[in-house]
Amino acid sequence: MNKMLAVTIREVLEQKGEFFGWLFLPSKPWTLDTNGLFIQEDKDSDPSEPFPPIIVEPCRLSAVLDWASIEDIVLNAKEQVGRPSVDNLFKAFIFYIENDAFITF
Secondary structure: OOEEEEEEHHHHHOOOOOOOOEEEEOOOOOOOOOEEEEEEOOOOOOOOOOOOOHHHOOOOOEEEEEHHHHHHHHHHHHHHHOOOOHHHHHHHHHHHHHHOOOOOO
């Protein structure tokens, strides 16, 4: 069975909880309070179970980034700013998605 966790972008950027797998979000525009799902494919899942799970289609969610990339965005912002605000982290997140590059603060 695939593991799913409902999250907001704020929770992801503030790294509240342990996330693994891919972040799925609805189409833009996004805010810090946009809801999404973290989905991790279980290596022991039933091979007939689709990945991503069929729930993403009716919820109109799309894969955005994997956890490692999100962690890198947060770490890069912390290296530049020290203690970035959640708004700075959100700007860095959006910048990365739109430019496939880290933001310069």
